[in-house]
Amino acid sequence: MAKITLSDLRHSYLPNPSGPEDYALKEIDLDWEDGGAYALLGPSGCGKSTLLNIISGLLQPSEGRILFDGKDVTDLPPDQRNIAQVFQFPVIYDTMTVRDNLAFPLRNRGVAETRINERVSEIATMLEVEEMLDIRASHLTPDNKQKISMGRGLVRDDVNVVMFDEPLTVIDPHLKWKLRSKLKELHQRVRATMIYVTHDQTEALTFADQVVVMQDGEIVQIGTPVELFERPQHTFVGHFIGSPGMNILPAEQDQGIIRFHGEAVAIEGAVTGEGGKTELGVRPEFVTLAEAGIPARVRKVSDVGRHAVIETVVGDTPVRAVVDDADVEQGAEVHLAFRPDQTRLYRDGWISSEVSS
Numbered sequence: 140m141a142k143i144t145l146s147d148l149r150h151s152y153l154p155n156p157s158g159p160e161d162y163a164l165k166e167i168d169l170d171w172e173d174g175g176a177y178a179l180l181g182p183s184g185c186g187k188s189t190l191l192n193i194i195s196g197l198l199q200p201s202e203g204r205i206l207f208d209g210k211d212v213t214d215l216p217p218d219q220r221n222i223a224q225v226f227q228f229p230v231i232y233d234t235m236t237v238r239d240n241l242a243f244p245l246r247n248r249g250v251a252e253t254r255i256n257e258r259v260s261e262i263a264t265m266l267e268v269e270e271m272l273d274i275r276a277s278h279l280t281p282d283n284k285q286k287i288s289m290g291r292g293l294v295r296d297d298v299n300v301v302m303f304d305e306p307l308t309v310i311d312p313h314l315k316w317k318l319r320s321k322l323k324e325l326h327q328r329v330r331a332t333m334i335y336v337t338h339d340q341t342e343a344l345t346f347a348d349q350v351v352v353m354q355d356g357e358i359v360q361i362g363t364p365v366e367l368f369e370r371p372q373h374t375f376v377g378h379f380i381g382s383p384g385m386n387i388l389p390a391e392q393d394q395g396i397i398r399f400h401g402e403a404v405a406i407e408g409a410v411t412g413e414g415g416k417t418e419l420g421v422r423p424e425f426v427t428l429a430e431a432g433i434p435a436r437v438r439k440v441s442d443v444g445r446h447a448v449i450e451t452v453v454g455d456t457p458v459r460a461v462v463d464d465a466d467v468e469q470g471a472e473v474h475l476a477f478r479p480d481q482t483r484l485y486r487d488g489w490i491s492s493e494v495s496s
């Protein structure tokens with residue numbers, strides 16, 4: 140397996156790009172460490188497939204280099220990059236047995252039959268498909284077909300990286316969580332460099348040790364799931380991750396005091412920078428109903444299992460709170476308190492407050 144470096148990467152599908160808006164990938168600098176579990180997370184159109192195709196060699200970047208373990212592979216064709224890929228839809232041979240499907244990538248490379256048998260049985264055990272080995276692939280359910288596709292992606296131990304491109308798309312919703320945690324377990328066992336591409340935060344956060352969040356052709360944050368939840372570097376990350384996402388609220392800065400709808404709000408630490416569009420970010424989990432604080436009106440209360448989501452409005456700005464028990468009704472006049480150490484300031488989208496030491 141290999142460390143993957145993307146250096147000064149930019150890509151435009153246009154022949155003569157002029158401004159940043161002409162680039163599907165704006166400026167990507169990234170190191171993926173050998174053996175890491177990474178997710179590439181972002182909404183449709185943010186550039187995930189473009190980046191994946193550049194790494195696999197299907198697409199030549201307009202600018203920049205791709206290195207595997209320090210070796211420049213930018214000009215190498217896909218078949219010389221030694222990458223395994225698992226796609227949205229199963230790629231298996233229906234007429235072959237599961238065993239032969241799993242063995243195929245190894246036979247193709249002339250691996251000895253004894254080694255093939257060993258490896259196929261290892262992978263089958265990991266995926267818990269031993270009893271299916273002699274079944275013809277055409278008889279499998281779509282979920283099991285995709286499991287075998289994953290097995291084919293994992294069976295070679297000489298690849299630089301295994302890339303998963305939205306691999307759970309075809310999986311039945313109630314089986315998704317099972318395969319999600321299976322993949323995580325597989326990574327812990329095989330310790331290969333893995334990149335998991337998805338627009339689904341649950342899949343990304345379950346699988347990856349490090350999540351790369353993309354928006355509009357740019358990386359907005361790279362972090363552990365906890366880092367992305369606790370201290371989003373950009374309002375997009377705050378909003379995109381979490382359910383419901385972070386409250387992003389219009390704010391003013393007035394002689395060092397931050398105000399929301401005229402009310403002074405304490406934030407995590409010192410404010411950095413000045414000017415720009417100023418916003419507060421506080422996750423619903425850190426908003427509480429209090430005796431005193433910011434006056435709000437309750438618009439809706441929804442029970443979501445162990446918690447309740449209280450949707451309030453301050454003036455006409457919606458603010459959500461997640462609470463353990465919602466002893467309040469629609470239309471009630473309440474006060475909101477934000478937990479100061481979990482309240483951040485953002486300027487033009489980027490974090491602009493410091494953690495208090």
Ligand SMILES: Nc1ncnc2c1ncn2[C@@H]1O[C@H](COP(=O)(O)OP(=O)(O)OP(=O)(O)O)[C@@H](O)[C@H]1O
Nearest residue numbers: 152153163181182183184185186187188189190338
């Ligand atoms: N072959 C192409 N020619 C021109 N523009 C393209 C091409 N492929 C992608 N784009 C554009 O590049 C941008 C990034 O697209 P890309 O497919 O990489 O995003 P994505 O995050 O993978 O989205 P999705 O999840 O929908 O596949 C989008 O604006 C898209 O319209």
